Amino acid sequence: MKFRALALAAAVSAVGLTSATVSTAAFAQAKEQFFPVLVYRTGAYAANGNPWANGYVDYLKLVNAKGGVNGVKLSFEECEFGYATDRGVECYERLKGKGATVFQPLSTGVTFALTDKAPVDKIPLVTAGYGRSESQDGSVFNWNFPLLGTYWVGADVAIQHIAKQAGGLDKLKGKKIALVYHDSPFGKEPIPLLQERAKMHGFELMLLPVAHPGVEQKATWLQIRQARPDNVLLWGWGVMNSTALKEAQATGFAREKMLGIWWAGAEPDVKDVGAGAKGYAALTLQHSAEPNSKVVKDMLEMVHAKGQGTGPKEEVGSVLYMRGLISSMVAVEGVRKAQERYGKGKVMTGEQTRWGLENLNLDQKTLDGMGFAGVMRPVQTSCLDHMGSSWVRIQTWDGTKWTPGADWYQADEKLLRSMVLNASRKYAEEKKITPRTPEQCKQ
Amino acid sequence: MLYRENGQFKTTYAADQQIFTIAQDKWFVLGVVAFAFLAVPMLADEYMFRAILIPFLILSLAALGVNLLVGYCGQITLGAGAFMAVGAYAAYNFLIRIDGMPLIGALLLGGLTSAGLGILFGIPSLRVRGLYLAVATLAAQFFCDWAFLRIKWFTNDSSSGSVSVSDLSVLGWVVDTPAEKYLFCLGFIVVFAMIAKNLTRATIGRQWMAIRDMDVAAEVIGIRPMYAKLSAFAVSSFFVGVAGALWGFVHLGSWEPAAFSVDRSFQLLFMVIIGGLGSILGSFVGAAFIVILPIFLNQFLPALGGLLGLHISTAAVSHAELIIFGSLIVFFLIVEPHGLARLWAIAKEKLRLWPFPH
Incomplete structure (x- = not known):
């Protein structure tokens, strides 16, 4: 009983006293x-x-x-x-x-x-x-x-890159592009531009949100397997990226057809998947x-x-x-x-x-x-x-390291400016x- | 010696029904309120207001709402975060969609919308209780998370899903400096705490407590469980909804559904349990514990390390913060299962006998 009272008193007073002493000590050193x-x-x-x-x-x-x-x-x-x-x-x-x-x-x-x-x-x-x-x-x-x-630059360049692989912007017509995105302002940011581009070139945009933190994506990839999009854009951060790559591997979606934003293109995202992520490409914010x-x-x-x-x-x-x-x-x-x-x-x-x-x-x-x-x-x-x-450049994971491509892309100035x-x-x-x-x- | 009601005679019924029957109590609480209104705005700096006092006040209000439901009526809820979200988004929609909507009107309407939804999600409480009810209220959380992420109308078609409110003003008073925001929130808290205290002393509060203590017996003595339980859900959700609206409007300014995730629901429930179930004071103490302690530890540990000549890395501080915070929760729950508010009650009892205990 005595110990309990003592310990309680000590804890309460310790918190009280120290919180009084620690205020915002501004130590702005000169120069x-x-x-x-x-x-x-x-x-x-x-x-x-x-x-x-x-x-x-x-x-x-x-x-x-x-x-x-x-x-x-x-x-x-x-x-x-x-x-x-x-x-x-x-x-x-x-x-x-x-x-x-x-x-x-x-x-x-x-x-x-x-x-x-x-x-x-x-x-x-x-x-x-x-x-x-x-x-x-x-x-x-x-x-x-x-x-x-x-992110609008990222989304624009991603579409340009896909078009280039397909052989021109006019080849995008009738294609199906899926956006697998982190369900937060970060992931939603590219949507307006992609919708604009979809209207311009006539491709279909599939929106597939993934809830924070992104470890549960079974349903998302089941949808991808059913709808068979031509390309998947990965707009993820943290553990969501490696999970997406593992799911792509499990559902047999070609990693070559996946393109990640620059936040989905770093070592922690692919390291655990290793060779399973081979061929996966991501945008770079200039550098790789x-x-x-x-x-x-x-x-x-x-x-x-x-x-x-x-x-x-x-x-x-x-x-x-x-x-x-x-x-x-x-x-x-x-x-x-x-x-x-x-x-x-x-x-x-x-x-x-x-x-x-x-x-x-x-x-x-x-x-x-x-x-x-x-x-x-x-x-x-x-x-x-x-x-x-x-x-923006495109970098590719070869199973052990990221290699940047030689091409440099730029967002379409006219479209970007007006948006x-x-x-x-x-x-x-x-x-x-x-x-x-x-x-x-x-x- | 100091704290004793000897000689304070109650000569009228009105005097007997005061909230604080002991003069010392009354003066102490009035003193605290006066201090909060007059002295704090002059003493506190901007960091204190924006990072500590305003979140503390708003979450106290939310905890108060949760306490009415969990502590007074005995209905466990894990959907408090959802009702905060409903309050915030409803108030936002009322403000932007109706021209000339006053700020306080929008906040209160947000609370009312939340109360309506609270009644809806409270209906299962008529059939299920305890942990099962907790799981049922979790449905509210997931439903609201989904609705505010997916239904574009609620967020005014904002492409990022993030909404923002600026230019808060009440009858020409522009609430923009941190001190003004603090006073604005404080005004709400004082009024709502008074309402809560009086509700719990009135018929309705006594009904809630009867239901909490033994619902069959309560029904036998003539309390309608449906009315009592649903009114508890409504009042609680109203409080939580107004708190949510304040959280979005005053504290964050711009928010996304993640601000009211399931973590927030747990946080509010923990505040109430640690602070003290069925205690108005407990809501404030619990909120202080959960809001201020982690921030305090986060700043105190590096300072302590500095004194001892150690450099603690940011990650280590963050881990230590969680460890110490967790152990303190366990510690307080073991030594004082009735919550921190109980400590205050014990202190008062001791003070009455001081300096001559039995």
């Missing part, structure tokens, strides 16, 4: 550019979240090892949110008070939740390869930067697995060799690691660009970084100089185009936002 890092190293999507986070953080360390951005060192703090939207928002609130430069949540759900908050807090939201597709229109979405590609690139060699030499690496050494250069690294790189380059205008060697605010990201101009020479030769193509953003480039403008104008109307005029853009 350091702070990068909040929203990660998921636990939970259903950890296998994919981990390499991305390691790449992201490692690149910040690499920049520091090379002397920072014009002398300004980078600092960072991770916040684990387990791909849950409400915990992601909590992380955002926690880290924004510490002088956040940019946020990159790596979750379309969190991106939707933060899109309304970012303009108020004046912190840019960089969503390289995910997020809202219409946020490419920077005149409405001032603070969103879906750099390098959106790049173990031989210069930036990876620098990373191994300047960060990992000194025992500073965040993850295992073997992971460096893998697809998602590179994705994290590139996401980090574009944010850092945004800061560098902002420094050109607001003072070199100074710590940039979120608002200044926003200008930098909007005027980003990474030409091939700069990219090559940073060690991204063969990894990336030029990126140039503007007020109207917050995406900067829509280059983006339609959607962004609708958003502006709903939210009562006045799009910026070209004059306002110049400021």
